[in-house]
Amino acid sequence: MTSHQYLLVRTFYHTWIVDANWWRTLLIWVATMLLRYFLATVLVICITGEANSQTLSAVRRPFAAGEVLHYKVKWSFLRLGTVTIRQARADSSRYLVQMLVQSSPSLPFIDVRFLNQTYLTEVSQSLSEETVSSSKDPTEKTVYRADRANGIIRMVDSLKGKQIRIDSLEWGSDCFDALGLLMFSRRMAGCDSTISLPTLNDYRIAQTNVTYGNETEEIEVAAFDGPVRCRKVTGNAQWVGKSFAGMKGPFRGWFSDDEYSIPVRASVEIFLGSIVLELESVDHPSKIVTSSSSAITCRQ
Template sequence: MNFIIALVFAISTDFHQQEFEKFDKVFNTSFIQVGEELVYEVKYLFFKLGQIKFKVVDKFSENGIDFYKVRVRIDSYSVPFVDIHADFEAVFDSKFIARRYHSEQRERKYYQSVKYQLIENPSAYVVEKNYYNFEYNTKGRKIDTVKISTMYCDGPSLFYYARSNFNQTKTIAVPTFIEGTKGITVINFGRKKTKIKIDAISKPVDSYEIDGKANYIGFLGLTGDFTGWISADEKAIPLKGKLKVLVGSVVVELKSWNNSWEHIQKN
């Protein structure tokens, strides 16, 4: 599942005038329910590469602010040339601002962990990175303070931010913090309302299509253009996405979910 405020950032958009997200409004978070679990399958051409699981594990309040804790797990299947396992835990507030984050990524010959936390006065993220290269028996640790002049989503909170805004009609440049690096995600909301068919559901589902562009290289090489479809109801469940990665394009499709299975089946 990161991102400059030198917003001389010229991604052309032929849709709506581009806005810059300041995270200064009230967002709809009613769809974020503790216990919700969404499982996606990742496909490349005809190959099934692995799964991504999102789970909301907690909601709590501190100093009058609501916070959400989510966990994301990525596991590759037993396929040639792919052996990736990663765990992410993120805490964001009701405006989708990234507050705390911890990731662990494991491959055959490499391990990396990233932690960061938002501090204020002055505003910055304190980022700690650790790595271990098993092939060369080397390891390292680095701590940075990344100063910021605006608030940021990160990878996990951006997933829920898109769900909150899925039925809007606007183009937004979203400051995004990915594994300790600042970037921008441009999202075109409200492209069109349509029906999307996925293997897990017997009939097409009403959905809103969104698209956009990531101007950074994220986990698994995510970068560039993307398109997604989100269910057109109060659950706002991402159903399918087409994402560009460094080796080509992958499809991410909803495989199973708990809180909303019957709800979607009946609509």
């Protein structure tokens, strides 16, 4: 008798019998891809010297202690899991931004938990200190710290409080972790630019090409009663990392076109089709409760 377990996966058009170990690998890849593609590579550093960028950044206020965003993750008709992004005050100048990815309890043989957190300020969203854990054991984690005085990024893997790997990268300018890029881009949403930006991924820094348009589009998501006016982002990751199971590809993302600049939806193409991340609920200090025909509104 074989030790492999198998899953029967059905969509409207097709049925697959897949190895459960392969299915688990796919879900881990999807979780990390959503973090890196949507919450890293989708996110853009716009050219701050342009008048348009300066005007837009002045009205975007994405930092809000107490904000909690819940997303559902879907592949075809199958719900893969949930993504939760939280903000909290770390001290007088820094925010702690966290992202938790969890697989759906209804999926058999699969138990995925991915946690990412970083410290940011409203002045600078470049890498300061990022912690990533993709294991059920919370003591197994990787920490990246920027040592600007020496122009390097220090990397430490640990397990049960013991360091198991120590490494470093030489990098003389700013680079961005996933959540740092998210918060920077929420501030700069709507810039009309195509740029290449440095992204920290799997112990190395690579470039990602992104087009951040200024066109608006109406998007409907589960979190709001009506459509939300959004700014659309498109791009293509030009690098491959182990966190993505050796894959790369195009992506799209939408941010609400208002002062909160909330990521409401993302779509990433993979070999099985399109993975979608959709905003399901919002807990915000400004008490966002609904939407008009064109923009998010708040309870007075």
